[in-house]
Amino acid sequence: MNEAQIGTALLAWYDGHARRLPWRVPPAERRAGVLPDPYRVWLSEVMLQQTTVAAVTGYFHRFTARWPTVEALAAAEDADVMAEWAGLGYYARARNLLKCARTVTDLGGFPDKAEGLRALPGIGAYTSAAVAAIAFDRAEPVVDGNVERVMARLYDIHTPLPAAKPELTARAAALTPDKRPGDHAQAVMDLGATICTPRSPACGICPLRAPCAARAAGTQGALPKKTPKKAKPLRLGTAYVARREDGAWLLETRPASGLLGGMLGFPGTDWSEAPQPAPPLSADWRPLGAEARHTFTHFHLALQIETAVLPMEAQPARGTWVARHAFRPASLPTVMRKVHDLAQAAFTDCKWMLPQD
Protein backbone atom coordinates (compact mmCIF):
# COMPACT_ATOMS: atom_id res chain seq x y z
CA MET A 1 0.00 0.00 0.00
CA ASN A 2 1.31 3.47 -0.86
CA GLU A 3 0.69 6.56 1.24
CA ALA A 4 -2.41 7.64 -0.67
CA GLN A 5 -3.96 4.20 -0.18
CA ILE A 6 -3.15 4.23 3.54
CA GLY A 7 -4.78 7.65 3.82
CA THR A 8 -7.88 6.41 2.02
CA ALA A 9 -8.16 3.36 4.27
CA LEU A 10 -7.80 5.58 7.32
CA LEU A 11 -10.56 7.98 6.22
CA ALA A 12 -12.88 5.09 5.34
CA TRP A 13 -12.34 3.65 8.81
CA TYR A 14 -12.89 7.07 10.41
CA ASP A 15 -16.19 7.57 8.57
CA GLY A 16 -17.53 4.49 10.36
CA HIS A 17 -15.69 4.63 13.68
CA ALA A 18 -15.07 8.28 14.60
CA ARG A 19 -15.44 8.95 18.32
CA ARG A 20 -18.24 11.36 19.12
CA LEU A 21 -16.71 14.15 21.17
CA PRO A 22 -18.29 17.39 22.44
CA TRP A 23 -15.87 19.60 20.51
CA ARG A 24 -15.96 17.60 17.29
CA VAL A 25 -18.00 17.90 14.08
CA PRO A 26 -18.67 14.33 12.88
CA PRO A 27 -17.24 13.26 9.48
CA ALA A 28 -20.62 13.20 7.71
CA GLU A 29 -21.17 16.88 8.54
CA ARG A 30 -17.60 17.86 7.74
CA ARG A 31 -17.93 16.26 4.30
CA ALA A 32 -20.99 18.49 3.83
CA GLY A 33 -18.79 21.50 4.47
CA VAL A 34 -19.47 22.15 8.17
CA LEU A 35 -16.40 23.16 10.19
CA PRO A 36 -16.24 23.46 13.99
CA ASP A 37 -15.98 26.72 15.95
CA PRO A 38 -12.23 27.56 16.18
CA TYR A 39 -12.75 28.66 19.80
CA ARG A 40 -14.02 25.23 20.78
CA VAL A 41 -11.28 23.45 18.82
CA TRP A 42 -8.57 25.58 20.41
CA LEU A 43 -10.02 25.24 23.92
CA SER A 44 -10.31 21.46 23.61
CA GLU A 45 -6.80 21.10 22.15
CA VAL A 46 -5.24 23.07 24.99
CA MET A 47 -7.17 21.06 27.57
CA LEU A 48 -6.14 17.81 25.86
CA GLN A 49 -2.41 18.57 26.05
CA GLN A 50 -1.04 15.60 28.04
CA THR A 51 -4.56 15.03 29.38
CA THR A 52 -7.12 12.30 28.73
CA VAL A 53 -10.48 12.81 27.02
CA ALA A 54 -12.21 11.52 30.14
CA ALA A 55 -10.55 14.16 32.32
CA VAL A 56 -11.23 16.98 29.86
CA THR A 57 -14.92 16.45 29.04
CA GLY A 58 -16.42 17.95 32.19
CA TYR A 59 -14.05 20.93 32.13
CA PHE A 60 -14.87 21.59 28.48
CA HIS A 61 -18.60 21.68 29.22
CA ARG A 62 -18.16 24.00 32.21
CA PHE A 63 -15.84 26.37 30.33
CA THR A 64 -18.04 26.67 27.24
CA ALA A 65 -21.18 27.09 29.35
CA ARG A 66 -19.58 29.90 31.36
CA TRP A 67 -17.58 31.48 28.53
CA PRO A 68 -19.27 30.64 25.18
CA THR A 69 -16.91 32.72 23.05
CA VAL A 70 -13.26 33.70 23.01
CA GLU A 71 -14.36 37.29 23.68
CA ALA A 72 -16.25 36.19 26.79
CA LEU A 73 -13.20 34.28 28.01
CA ALA A 74 -10.95 37.27 27.30
CA ALA A 75 -13.16 39.38 29.57
CA ALA A 76 -13.04 36.92 32.48
CA GLU A 77 -11.23 37.55 35.76
CA ASP A 78 -7.92 35.68 36.03
CA ALA A 79 -8.88 34.16 39.39
CA ASP A 80 -12.17 32.81 37.96
CA VAL A 81 -10.40 31.06 35.10
CA MET A 82 -7.72 29.59 37.39
CA ALA A 83 -10.42 28.34 39.78
CA GLU A 84 -12.36 26.75 36.91
CA TRP A 85 -9.17 25.04 35.70
CA ALA A 86 -8.34 23.72 39.19
CA GLY A 87 -7.77 19.96 39.17
CA LEU A 88 -6.91 19.70 35.47
CA GLY A 89 -3.18 20.25 36.01
CA TYR A 90 -0.42 22.01 34.07
CA TYR A 91 -1.68 25.39 35.23
CA ALA A 92 0.55 27.35 32.82
CA ARG A 93 -2.02 26.24 30.27
CA ALA A 94 -4.72 28.25 32.02
CA ARG A 95 -2.50 31.31 32.32
CA ASN A 96 -1.60 31.08 28.62
CA LEU A 97 -5.24 30.39 27.75
CA LEU A 98 -6.23 33.81 29.06
CA LYS A 99 -3.30 35.57 27.40
CA CYS A 100 -4.16 33.86 24.12
CA ALA A 101 -7.87 34.68 24.39
CA ARG A 102 -7.06 38.36 24.92
CA THR A 103 -4.62 38.46 21.99
CA VAL A 104 -7.11 36.70 19.71
CA THR A 105 -9.83 39.13 20.76
CA ASP A 106 -7.54 42.05 19.96
CA LEU A 107 -6.78 40.44 16.57
CA GLY A 108 -10.51 40.16 15.87
CA GLY A 109 -10.45 36.36 15.64
CA PHE A 110 -8.23 33.30 15.42
CA PRO A 111 -5.50 33.21 12.74
CA ASP A 112 -6.59 30.67 10.11
CA LYS A 113 -3.13 29.26 9.35
CA ALA A 114 -0.70 27.26 11.46
CA GLU A 115 2.04 29.88 11.32
CA GLY A 116 -0.18 32.58 12.82
CA LEU A 117 -1.54 30.23 15.48
CA ARG A 118 1.97 29.08 16.41
CA ALA A 119 2.87 32.61 17.54
CA LEU A 120 0.15 32.63 20.23
CA PRO A 121 0.89 31.81 23.89
CA GLY A 122 0.42 28.14 24.79
CA ILE A 123 0.20 27.06 21.14
CA GLY A 124 3.15 24.98 19.96
CA ALA A 125 3.91 22.77 16.98
CA TYR A 126 1.17 20.26 17.72
CA THR A 127 -1.66 22.60 18.70
CA SER A 128 -1.09 25.05 15.85
CA ALA A 129 -1.21 22.22 13.32
CA ALA A 130 -4.24 20.63 14.99
CA VAL A 131 -6.30 23.85 15.07
CA ALA A 132 -5.29 24.73 11.49
CA ALA A 133 -6.25 21.25 10.28
CA ILE A 134 -9.41 20.68 12.33
CA ALA A 135 -10.91 24.19 12.42
CA PHE A 136 -9.73 25.44 9.00
CA ASP A 137 -9.01 22.24 7.01
CA ARG A 138 -5.39 23.14 6.37
CA ALA A 139 -3.07 20.30 5.29
CA GLU A 140 -0.71 20.48 8.29
CA PRO A 141 1.13 17.52 9.81
CA VAL A 142 -0.55 16.93 13.17
CA VAL A 143 1.84 14.98 15.38
CA ASP A 144 0.88 14.11 18.95
CA GLY A 145 1.71 11.06 21.06
CA ASN A 146 -0.89 8.97 19.20
CA VAL A 147 0.53 9.86 15.81
CA GLU A 148 4.08 9.14 16.98
CA ARG A 149 3.01 5.69 18.12
CA VAL A 150 1.06 4.92 14.93
CA MET A 151 3.95 6.07 12.71
CA ALA A 152 6.57 4.16 14.74
CA ARG A 153 4.55 0.97 14.29
CA LEU A 154 3.39 1.50 10.73
CA TYR A 155 7.00 1.96 9.61
CA ASP A 156 8.65 -0.19 12.34
CA ILE A 157 10.89 2.64 13.56
CA HIS A 158 13.08 1.57 16.49
CA THR A 159 14.85 4.86 17.17
CA PRO A 160 13.82 5.89 20.70
CA LEU A 161 11.82 9.06 21.37
CA PRO A 162 12.43 11.95 21.46
CA ALA A 163 15.29 11.40 18.95
CA ALA A 164 12.84 9.75 16.54
CA LYS A 165 10.56 12.77 16.46
CA PRO A 166 11.83 14.31 13.15
CA GLU A 167 11.52 11.01 11.33
CA LEU A 168 8.04 10.35 12.74
CA THR A 169 6.96 13.87 11.80
CA ALA A 170 8.24 13.36 8.25
CA ARG A 171 6.27 10.12 7.98
CA ALA A 172 3.13 11.82 9.26
CA ALA A 173 3.59 14.73 6.86
CA ALA A 174 3.96 12.37 3.89
CA LEU A 175 0.67 10.74 4.90
CA THR A 176 -1.29 14.00 5.27
CA PRO A 177 -3.73 14.38 2.35
CA ASP A 178 -4.84 17.58 0.63
CA LYS A 179 -8.46 16.45 0.85
CA ARG A 180 -10.05 16.26 4.32
CA PRO A 181 -6.85 16.98 6.27
CA GLY A 182 -8.90 17.75 9.40
CA ASP A 183 -10.61 14.38 9.35
CA HIS A 184 -7.29 12.70 8.55
CA ALA A 185 -5.68 14.23 11.64
CA GLN A 186 -8.56 13.15 13.83
CA ALA A 187 -8.55 9.70 12.22
CA VAL A 188 -4.91 9.00 13.10
CA MET A 189 -5.47 10.19 16.66
CA ASP A 190 -8.65 8.10 17.02
CA LEU A 191 -6.81 5.08 15.67
CA GLY A 192 -4.07 5.59 18.23
CA ALA A 193 -6.55 6.12 21.05
CA THR A 194 -8.84 3.17 20.30
CA ILE A 195 -6.96 0.55 18.20
CA CYS A 196 -3.23 1.27 18.12
CA THR A 197 -3.08 1.71 21.89
CA PRO A 198 0.17 1.78 23.91
CA ARG A 199 -0.47 -1.62 25.53
CA SER A 200 -1.96 -4.59 23.69
CA PRO A 201 -2.96 -2.91 20.41
CA ALA A 202 -5.99 -4.44 18.66
CA CYS A 203 -4.16 -5.34 15.46
CA GLY A 204 -6.85 -7.85 14.48
CA ILE A 205 -9.37 -5.09 13.77
CA CYS A 206 -6.93 -2.39 12.62
CA PRO A 207 -7.63 -0.85 9.20
CA LEU A 208 -3.85 -0.55 8.71
CA ARG A 209 -2.89 -4.10 9.65
CA ALA A 210 -1.97 -4.93 6.02
CA PRO A 211 0.65 -2.19 5.51
CA CYS A 212 1.86 -2.18 9.17
CA ALA A 213 5.57 -3.06 9.30
CA ALA A 214 5.65 -3.61 13.06
CA ARG A 215 2.68 -5.96 12.79
CA ALA A 216 4.59 -7.97 10.19
CA ALA A 217 7.73 -8.03 12.34
CA GLY A 218 5.84 -8.70 15.59
CA THR A 219 7.41 -5.65 17.23
CA GLN A 220 4.28 -3.55 17.75
CA GLY A 221 4.22 -4.15 21.50
CA ALA A 222 7.71 -2.69 21.93
CA LEU A 223 7.09 0.48 19.90
CA PRO A 224 7.58 3.34 20.16
CA LYS A 225 10.80 2.97 22.14
CA LYS A 226 11.49 5.71 24.67
CA THR A 227 14.56 6.83 26.54
CA PRO A 228 14.21 5.88 30.23
CA LYS A 229 13.01 8.52 32.69
CA LYS A 230 14.74 9.74 35.79
CA ALA A 231 13.53 8.54 39.18
CA LYS A 232 11.42 10.97 41.23
CA PRO A 233 12.98 12.18 44.49
CA LEU A 234 10.91 12.59 47.67
CA ARG A 235 10.42 16.14 48.92
CA LEU A 236 9.01 17.20 52.28
CA GLY A 237 6.99 20.17 53.44
CA THR A 238 4.38 21.50 55.85
CA ALA A 239 1.06 23.17 55.04
CA TYR A 240 -0.61 25.44 57.60
CA VAL A 241 -4.40 25.31 57.69
CA ALA A 242 -5.82 28.13 59.80
CA ARG A 243 -9.50 28.75 60.52
CA ARG A 244 -10.83 31.94 62.07
CA GLU A 245 -13.52 31.73 64.75
CA ASP A 246 -16.16 32.64 62.15
CA GLY A 247 -15.05 29.71 60.01
CA ALA A 248 -13.01 31.68 57.47
CA TRP A 249 -10.03 29.89 55.86
CA LEU A 250 -6.52 31.35 55.51
CA LEU A 251 -5.51 31.01 51.85
CA GLU A 252 -2.98 32.58 49.55
CA THR A 253 -2.57 32.94 45.80
CA ARG A 254 0.71 31.33 44.78
CA PRO A 255 3.30 33.27 42.73
CA ALA A 256 2.33 33.68 39.09
CA SER A 257 5.06 31.40 37.72
CA GLY A 258 6.44 28.02 38.65
CA LEU A 259 4.73 25.06 40.26
CA LEU A 260 0.96 25.63 40.70
CA GLY A 261 1.61 29.23 39.62
CA GLY A 262 -1.35 31.54 40.11
CA MET A 263 -3.36 28.91 41.98
CA LEU A 264 -4.97 29.18 45.40
CA GLY A 265 -3.38 27.22 48.25
CA PHE A 266 -2.59 27.00 51.95
CA PRO A 267 0.49 28.86 53.19
CA GLY A 268 3.41 26.58 53.91
CA THR A 269 7.09 25.82 53.83
CA ASP A 270 8.99 25.30 50.64
CA TRP A 271 9.08 21.72 49.36
CA SER A 272 12.58 20.38 49.64
CA GLU A 273 14.80 17.86 51.38
CA ALA A 274 14.81 19.80 54.68
CA PRO A 275 12.21 22.60 54.75
CA GLN A 276 12.31 25.21 57.52
CA PRO A 277 9.11 25.87 59.52
CA ALA A 278 7.21 28.88 58.14
CA PRO A 279 3.87 29.44 59.91
CA PRO A 280 1.90 32.38 58.43
CA LEU A 281 1.19 33.70 61.91
CA SER A 282 1.90 32.83 65.51
CA ALA A 283 -0.71 30.42 66.87
CA ASP A 284 -1.29 27.24 68.83
CA TRP A 285 -0.49 25.01 65.86
CA ARG A 286 -1.57 21.38 66.18
CA PRO A 287 -0.06 18.72 63.94
CA LEU A 288 -2.62 16.61 62.13
CA GLY A 289 -2.14 12.88 62.45
CA ALA A 290 -2.25 12.31 58.70
CA GLU A 291 0.01 13.65 55.96
CA ALA A 292 -0.95 14.51 52.41
CA ARG A 293 0.93 12.49 49.81
CA HIS A 294 1.03 13.64 46.23
CA THR A 295 3.12 12.99 43.12
CA PHE A 296 4.00 15.75 40.69
CA THR A 297 5.67 15.34 37.31
CA HIS A 298 9.16 15.26 38.72
CA PHE A 299 8.94 14.58 42.49
CA HIS A 300 6.94 12.89 45.22
CA LEU A 301 5.70 15.10 48.06
CA ALA A 302 4.93 14.20 51.66
CA LEU A 303 3.15 17.14 53.24
CA GLN A 304 2.73 17.50 57.00
CA ILE A 305 -0.34 19.48 58.05
CA GLU A 306 -0.59 21.89 60.98
CA THR A 307 -3.97 23.29 62.06
CA ALA A 308 -5.03 26.18 64.28
CA VAL A 309 -8.16 28.15 65.19
CA LEU A 310 -7.60 31.92 65.42
CA PRO A 311 -9.53 34.79 67.04
CA MET A 312 -11.29 37.37 64.84
CA GLU A 313 -8.55 39.95 65.33
CA ALA A 314 -5.71 37.67 64.15
CA GLN A 315 -3.55 39.35 61.46
CA PRO A 316 -1.65 36.82 59.33
CA ALA A 317 1.67 37.80 57.76
CA ARG A 318 0.83 35.68 54.71
CA GLY A 319 -2.43 34.96 52.89
CA THR A 320 -5.91 36.34 53.32
CA TRP A 321 -9.02 35.17 55.15
CA VAL A 322 -11.64 33.72 52.82
CA ALA A 323 -15.18 33.58 54.21
CA ARG A 324 -16.51 30.11 54.95
CA HIS A 325 -19.30 30.30 52.35
CA ALA A 326 -17.13 31.98 49.70
CA PHE A 327 -14.58 29.16 49.77
CA ARG A 328 -14.98 26.32 47.29
CA PRO A 329 -12.49 23.45 47.78
CA ALA A 330 -12.97 22.61 44.09
CA SER A 331 -11.07 25.78 43.23
CA LEU A 332 -7.90 24.31 44.78
CA PRO A 333 -5.26 22.36 42.85
CA THR A 334 -5.43 18.69 43.77
CA VAL A 335 -2.54 18.61 46.24
CA MET A 336 -4.17 21.46 48.18
CA ARG A 337 -7.57 19.80 47.99
CA LYS A 338 -6.01 16.72 49.62
CA VAL A 339 -4.71 18.96 52.43
CA HIS A 340 -8.14 20.55 52.77
CA ASP A 341 -9.95 17.23 52.94
CA LEU A 342 -7.67 15.93 55.69
CA ALA A 343 -7.87 19.18 57.70
CA GLN A 344 -11.62 19.49 57.21
CA ALA A 345 -12.11 16.12 58.87
CA ALA A 346 -10.21 17.40 61.90
CA PHE A 347 -12.11 20.71 62.07
CA THR A 348 -15.40 18.83 61.95
CA ASP A 349 -14.50 17.59 65.43
CA CYS A 350 -14.15 21.21 66.67
CA LYS A 351 -17.89 21.78 67.03
CA TRP A 352 -17.33 23.85 70.16
CA MET A 353 -14.94 26.22 68.34
CA LEU A 354 -16.14 26.66 64.76
CA PRO A 355 -19.47 27.21 63.04
CA GLN A 356 -20.44 24.03 61.21
CA ASP A 357 -22.07 23.75 57.81
Place this chain on the structure above:
DNA sequence: AAGGCGTGGAG
Protein backbone atom coordinates in the same frame (compact mmCIF):
# COMPACT_ATOMS: atom_id res chain seq x y z
C1' DA B 1 18.25 21.01 24.86
C1' DA B 2 17.03 18.75 28.74
C1' DG B 3 14.18 19.67 32.54
C1' DG B 4 10.07 21.99 34.77
C1' DC B 5 5.39 21.54 34.76
C1' DG B 6 -0.33 17.98 37.21
C1' DT B 7 -3.45 14.69 37.39
C1' DG B 8 -6.15 10.38 37.43
C1' DG B 9 -6.73 5.90 35.48
C1' DA B 10 -4.97 1.44 33.96
C1' DG B 11 -2.33 -2.61 34.64
Place this chain on the structure above:
DNA sequence: TCTCCAAGCCT
Protein backbone atom coordinates in the same frame (compact mmCIF):
# COMPACT_ATOMS: atom_id res chain seq x y z
C1' DT C 1 1.78 0.13 45.90
C1' DC C 2 4.20 1.63 41.91
C1' DT C 3 5.07 2.68 37.11
C1' DC C 4 3.47 4.26 32.95
C1' DC C 5 1.26 7.38 30.43
C1' DA C 6 -2.63 10.93 27.87
C1' DA C 7 -4.39 15.38 21.82
C1' DG C 8 2.78 19.33 24.77
C1' DC C 9 4.66 23.93 25.77
C1' DC C 10 8.17 26.87 27.49
C1' DT C 11 12.74 28.13 28.79
